[in-house]
Amino acid sequence: QVQLVESGGGVVQPGRSLRLSCAASGFTFSTYSMHWVRQAPGKGLEWVAVISYDGSNKYYADSVKGRFTISRDNSKNTLYLQMNSLRAEDTAVYYCARVAGIVVVTDAFDIWGQGTMVTVSS
Amino acid sequence: QSVLTQPPSVSGAPGQRVTISCTGSSSNIGAGYDVHWYQQLPGTAPKLLIYGNNNRPSGVPDRFSGSKSGTSASLAITGLQAEDEADYYCQSYDSSLSGWVFGGGTKLTVL
Numbered sequence: 001q002v003q004l005v006e007s008g009g010g011v012v013q014p015g016r017s018l019r020l021s022c023a024a025s026g027f028t029f030s031t032y033s034m035h036w037v038r039q040a041p042g043k044g045l046e047w048v049a050v051i052s053y054d055g056s057n058k059y060y061a062d063s064v065k066g067r068f069t070i071s072r073d074n075s076k077n078t079l080y081l082q083m084n085s086l087r088a089e090d091t092a093v094y095y096c097a098r099v100a101g102i103v104v105v106t107d108a109f110d111i112w113g114q115g116t117m118v119t120v121s122s
Numbered sequence: 123q124s125v126l127t128q129p130p131s132v133s134g135a136p137g138q139r140v141t142i143s144c145t146g147s148s149s150n151i152g153a154g155y156d157v158h159w160y161q162q163l164p165g166t167a168p169k170l171l172i173y174g175n176n177n178r179p180s181g182v183p184d185r186f187s188g189s190k191s192g193t194s195a196s197l198a199i200t201g202l203q204a205e206d207e208a209d210y211y212c213q214s215y216d217s218s219l220s221g222w223v224f225g226g227g228t229k230l231t232v233l
Contacts, residue, residue: 035222037168044124045160045168045211047222061221095167105215108158108173115167 002026002111004096009116012086022079022096022113030054030074033099035109036081038092038118048094049081050104064090086120093117125150126212126225133231134202142228144195144212150223152193155215159188159197162209162227171210172197199230207232 008020022034036048049060049070058070069082079096093115100110127145134140144157151157159172170179172188175195187198195214199206212225 037224044227045213045224047224050222059221062219097168100170100173106156106174108156108170109160109168109213110170110173110179112167112169 004098004111004113006094006096006113006116009094009118011119011121013122014087014120016086017082017084018086018118020081020083020094020096020116020118022081024077024079024098027098027111029072029077033104034070034072034079035097035099036070036079037095037097037109037112038090039095039115040089040092043092046092050099051079052104083118086118088120091118091120124226125216125219125223126214128210128212128225128228130226131229131231133233135233136202136204138202139198139200140202140230141199142197142210142212142230144197144225146193146195146214146216148193149218150193150214150216151190151195153217155217157188157190157195158213159186160211160213162211164208168211202232204232206230 003025005023035050051070067085071080095115096113097109098111101107156174160168161171162168175190176188185200209227211227216223
């Protein structure tokens with residue numbers, strides 16, 4: 001079945017780095033653009049970053065621009081989020097989500113992973 | 123403060139109808155970008171509920187419907203059931219921010 005499974009979360013000190021992974025299965029990963037979305041404890045959803053199907057285009061929320069890098073390895077069916085210079089306010093559950101169609105701007109996030117928790121604390 | 127504004131909470135008795143509003147602006151909903159709705163049951167990941175303003179993915183009951191007009195959108199749930207108790211989020215694209223935006227979320231309580 002179509003599935004996304006995140007991993008790599010954990011507790012990290014402020015200023016340190018962490019890399020999240022999102023393993024895709026059950027669909028042709030290389031033909032879909034992908035997002036990262038996060039949710040701070042008790043808060044709403046916040047879009048983080050998006051990458052096109054071939055990795056050629058990447059966009060970021062202002063809150064993470066310059067610190068986070070989204071990437072993908074289509075040969076491994078895996079999406080990544082490299083998070084550097086982490087701050088307390090980056091503490092959240094991080095979800096990867098698939099773009100439903102080919103129009104990245106308007107298409108919905110149709111498949112979501114279960115999420116991985118990142119806690120930034122000293 | 124979210125770019126898309128939703129009421130923090132709504133409630134209704136079983137069998138009743140409730141609506142959840144999502145108010146945006148001329149740079150997102152009013153610019154013609156589609157609105158999508160997600161349901162997040164307690165302790166779980168969000169799930170796509172309505173896409174393209176008023177379309178249901180396979181498996182979503184027809185008790186759920188969406189609409190869009192001007193700079194706003196709405197989610198309607200008829201025949202409320204206990205299992206509908208969840209958080210609901212609207213989502214669109216914002217051209218001023220050059221990014222994807224969510225509403226702050228609405229907690230639905232079934233009385």
